[in-house]
Amino acid sequence: MANTRLRIVLAEDAVLLREGLVELLERFGHEVVAAVGDSRDLITAVDEHLPDIVVTDVRMPPDFKDDGLRAAMDLRGRFPALAVLVLTQYATTAYACELLESGEHSRGGLGYLLKDRIGGVAEFLAAIDCVATGGTVIDPEVIHQLMGRRQVDEPLGRLTPREREVLGLMAEGKTNAAIAAALNVSQPTVAKGIGSIFLKFGLSEDDGHRRVLAVLTYLRS
Amino acid sequence: MTLLKHREMSGGGLVRPRLPMPIMARGLIHRRRALLISSPSAGRRPFANGYPPDAAPLNCRQALTRGPRVLLTSSWPWRSFGYLLCGAVFAFLIMGAEMNGLLFPDSLPDYAQLVLVVFLAAVISMPVAAAERLRLRIVDSEPVGNPHVAPDEAGLKAWLWLRIGEAATWREFSYMIALTTVLSVIDLGGVLLLGSVVILIAAPFAEPFVGLGPLVVFGSWHVSSLLDRMLVVLLGLVLLPLVAYTVTALAVGRASFVRLLLAPRESEIVARVQELTRSRIRLADAFEAERKRIERDLHDGAQQRLVALIMTLGIVEHGLEDEQSDRAQLVARARKEAEGVLADLRELIRGIHPQLLTDRGVPAAVTEVADRSPVPVHVDFTILERLVPAVETVAYFAVKEALTNVVKHSRARTAWVTGCREEDRLVLRVGDDGVGGARPEDGRGLQGLSDRVAVVGGRLKLLSPPGGPTELVVELPWRTPDSA
Numbered sequence: 022m023a024n025t026r027l028r029i030v031l032a033e034d035a036v037l038l039r040e041g042l043v044e045l046l047e048r049f050g051h052e053v054v055a056a057v058g059d060s061r062d063l064i065t066a067v068d069e070h071l072p073d074i075v076v077t078d079v080r081m082p083p084d085f086k087d088d089g090l091r092a093a094m095d096l097r098g099r100f101p102a103l104a105v106l107v108l109t110q111y112a113t114t115a116y117a118c119e120l121l122e123s124g125e126h127s128r129g130g131l132g133y134l135l136k137d138r139i140g141g142v143a144e145f146l147a148a149i150d151c152v153a154t155g156g157t158v159i160d161p162e163v164i165h166q167l168m169g170r171r172q173v174d175e176p177l178g179r180l181t182p183r184e185r186e187v188l189g190l191m192a193e194g195k196t197n198a199a200i201a202a203a204l205n206v207s208q209p210t211v212a213k214g215i216g217s218i219f220l221k222f223g224l225s226e227d228d229g230h231r232r233v234l235a236v237l238t239y240l241r242s
Numbered sequence: 243m244t245l246l247k248h249r250e251m252s253g254g255g256l257v258r259p260r261l262p263m264p265i266m267a268r269g270l271i272h273r274r275r276a277l278l279i280s281s282p283s284a285g286r287r288p289f290a291n292g293y294p295p296d297a298a299p300l301n302c303r304q305a306l307t308r309g310p311r312v313l314l315t316s317s318w319p320w321r322s323f324g325y326l327l328c329g330a331v332f333a334f335l336i337m338g339a340e341m342n343g344l345l346f347p348d349s350l351p352d353y354a355q356l357v358l359v360v361f362l363a364a365v366i367s368m369p370v371a372a373a374e375r376l377r378l379r380i381v382d383s384e385p386v387g388n389p390h391v392a393p394d395e396a397g398l399k400a401w402l403w404l405r406i407g408e409a410a411t412w413r414e415f416s417y418m419i420a421l422t423t424v425l426s427v428i429d430l431g432g433v434l435l436l437g438s439v440v441i442l443i444a445a446p447f448a449e450p451f452v453g454l455g456p457l458v459v460f461g462s463w464h465v466s467s468l469l470d471r472m473l474v475v476l477l478g479l480v481l482l483p484l485v486a487y488t489v490t491a492l493a494v495g496r497a498s499f500v501r502l503l504l505a506p507r508e509s510e511i512v513a514r515v516q517e518l519t520r521s522r523i524r525l526a527d528a529f530e531a532e533r534k535r536i537e538r539d540l541h542d543g544a545q546q547r548l549v550a551l552i553m554t555l556g557i558v559e560h561g562l563e564d565e566q567s568d569r570a571q572l573v574a575r576a577r578k579e580a581e582g583v584l585a586d587l588r589e590l591i592r593g594i595h596p597q598l599l600t601d602r603g604v605p606a607a608v609t610e611v612a613d614r615s616p617v618p619v620h621v622d623f624t625i626l627e628r629l630v631p632a633v634e635t636v637a638y639f640a641v642k643e644a645l646t647n648v649v650k651h652s653r654a655r656t657a658w659v660t661g662c663r664e665e666d667r668l669v670l671r672v673g674d675d676g677v678g679g680a681r682p683e684d685g686r687g688l689q690g691l692s693d694r695v696a697v698v699g700g701r702l703k704l705l706s707p708p709g710g711p712t713e714l715v716v717e718l719p720w721r722t723p724d725s726a
Contacts, residue, residue, distance in 0.1 A: 036271065036548035041553050048557070081595065087601045108547055110588060113598050115612055136549040137584055140556035140577050143563075166613055242455050 030070055031056040032063040032077040033088055033108070042076070042139070049146055061087035065217045067096055067103070074104040074130075074153045078199070079111060086111040090116055097131075102151045106132035109200050112162040121157075132158040132194070157236050158194030165215030179221045192236040275661055284505045295340045301382035303494045310483065318381070319432065319486035322493030325380045327498075329421075329429030330691070336422065340489045343591035368411070369419035371504050374421075378500050381493050387415075388655035389506035391514065415504040425496060439485045442478030468724070518698065526632045532718055537595040540587065550583045595635065603628050608659055611642050615657070617649050623661040629668060630721045636698050637661070637670055640716045643691050652712055654678025663720060667700075670716040678710030 029046055033039040033054050043053045055066035059082045067075060077089045079188035093105045097120075107120060117133040124133060138160065139145050148158045180188065183204075190200045197215070201208045215235075218238055298316075300304040302325075305318035313319065329674045350358070375386040388409035393401050435508045463470075506514075555577040562570035599607035605623035612619035628634070641659055648657045654676030680688075681704075692702045700718035 035542065035550075037550045038546050038553070041550050045553060045557060085538070087597070110541060110549075110591075111597055112588065113610060115598055115602065115610055137552060137581050139549065140552035140559075140581060142556045142560040145556075 025153075027051045027074055027149065028070065028072045029053045029149075030063065030066045030072040032058070032060065032066075032075070032092070034058040034078060034081040037099050044141070044151075045139070046076075049142075050127050051149075060084065060092040063089070063092050064096065067100070071100075072103075074106060074149065076108060076149070078115060079107060079109040087116065090120065090148070092119060094123035097127045097129065100129070101127050102129050103127070104130040104132075104155070106130075106134065106152045106158070108134055108136050110136055111161065112166065114163055114166050117159055117163045118208075120199065124205075126153065129158065130155040132156075133160055133163060134158060135160045135162055139189045148194060153192060156194050157192070157235070159190075159192045161193055164189050180218060184218050186216055186220075187211060188235060189220055268584070299383060302490050302497065303382075304502050306487070306490050306494055310487075311649050314483055314486060321380050322490040323432065325377065325493050325496070326429045326432035326489065328380075329378055329426060330433040332626070333426035333430055336426075358556050363418045363422065364415055367414045369407075370418055370421065374417070374500055375504055380498055381497050382501075386501060386505045389504070389510050389512075391510075391517070410506070413503045420499070420503075425499070428496060430494055432489045435485050436489055439478050439481050442474050442481070446475055451686060459700060467583075472637065522541050522697060523632070523699070526636075527630075530635050532553040534600070534631075537591050537597075540594075545584065545587055545591070548587065552580045552584065591688065596638070599634060599638050600631075604634050604641075604661065608661070609630045609642050611645060611658060613640075615649060616646050616655055617645075617652075618656050619645060620656065620658040621660075622658070625661055625663055625668065627722055629718075630723055632698050633668065633700075633718050633721050636694050636700065637668060637716065637718055639699045640691055640695060640702075640714075641672055643668055643687055644714045644716075647687060647714075648672070648674045648676065648712075651680065652678075652710070654710075654712075664717075666720045668718045668720050671713055672716075673711055673713040676710050676712060677708075678706045679708040680704060680706035680712050 022202055029051050031039065031040060031046070033056070036058070039056050039058060043056050046053050055062075055074055057063050057066050060077075060173055061083065063075070063077060066166055068073075076092065077093050079087050079090045090107060090109075093107055101124070105120075107116075111114065112135055113129045120131065120133055127188065132148055134145075134148060141235040151158050186204060187200055190203055195203065197208055197211045199209040201211045204211070218235055261441035275537050299308055299312065299318060302318045302322050305313050340710065349549070372388075375388070378386055390408060394405050399509065555573055559570065559577055561574045562573060596607055596610070598610055603678065605621070605625065608623070609621050612621045629637070645657065645659070648654050652674045657674040659670065659672050662670070688702075688704065695702045695716055695718065698718060698721075700716065703715040703717075704712075706712040
């Protein structure tokens, strides 16, 4: 399943779930170098192991508030190459946006997924790979929330409904092929649509991670 | 937009919506005060002389001032007499007991008896006062409240210290002293007065049956002839209204004295209202803590186990991927159902208490609610401080309920929420450009909201003329965790 063997630091305070996740990740060829249940331990573990990707919960000790999220944002600031996947029970756009806005110089991939997604094993592993290779994955539920409201707002208002759909799927971390399959169109059509989105958002070829920037524009709009 | 909003919160009003008309110009439809503190009589007696002109008197004082026709045809003189009679009977019993040496043994020296009397008076003053307050109902239909404060802690010692420290206890004690000295005399006097007149009237008719000779004797004038008897009966009948007045007046004086000493004072009522307010706030805080506990239990317990279940089912499903069997389909279905339960649970937990509110406060949580609203909502908060959880929760749920109403009833195209600090209050305004005409009595939601707002000492105003626009104003006390 996994193309590369990733070194993962996992932070989750529910023991049952933590052990289950370790089992799942190792079963599919990854290496969990540390599994912790506390946001302070998470930071120590990352300092020590320098993993490829951090998978963390939002609420955890010591404060049982958004400790995990804050630790993730802190790590993104300190390790520009670190990929971070936040697994959560909160379909909250505010958390997702804070996470996206953190780590200004970070080149690492980013994910904000509901824990429900673990059940779709193949998709979940794909999301981990996507984030580990620098992609951005935002949970469809969060995307849906943003979709519901943003239609009147600029610059999203300039997009056609089909372009918005494409952008929504892009935000979920889907490849052009996957988007084409989901929308039942050809890949060149998708590519054309994406080009049009970049144009409308004013993103030029030199902007680098244009897909990420487009998603960010989308989420921030 | 979300980014923008954070800036609005700190900077104040980039896209502050135009309010369609000045708030002050519109009428106040619904206002609910946390507690109205006023003198007990002020609310109930709107008329100059204390009662409506045609209503029946509520106590013997009112009866006394309403002219002879009202007084003499009413039951108040009789009630007054009954009131005095109780006191007289009590006085008789005490005196009888004392004279027969039932109360104190004669062998005790005088000073010891005095100490005993004072001690006994102190001990029985509280039950006696309670009985007196109850007895006052005979001549006054308005009940007298208990001036004592309920003790905070259990135990006789705590109770005793509380009572000794209370002014009400000492007023009761002085009432007890007055009762055994002056008041009993008044009671007896009133009873004897009426008794004499009754004898004047009844004697001529009773004499043949008693057989003791003339019952009425004025000096050397023994009433015996028919003319004498008629004169005496006539005298009695003439005196009867006067006695009725006198007896009622005595009862009025006595009742006033009871109220003066045994009713709760204004300051005591205010103190109790303050205590009630405090206890209500404590209750609201406790309720809030309980909500958080339930939310946390669900989050850390059921929710995590469900995720683990979904994960296990996912692994099984993944293993059966290549198989086109019923088994694979059943497992897939089980996972979908578990995911549905998890989604329901997530909504439930959010409804109990959103984590975002705990973590980021009212502006962020309200923005999130606005994000989910099908009607576009502009949010503008100019507060940065965190308030106490009880206030934040009420603020959040008030806005949420208001926005739900906007979506359900208003047919609005846009809505707005503003939040700012005005003096010592957090003021939230939720408005829409819908059809208006909302009435607080229509929805249980609004009534419940009003109650929730009142619990933390806030108030709710609904401005919703037919045709719109509607604006709901929620004012809550500005309580920060430091000030609490």
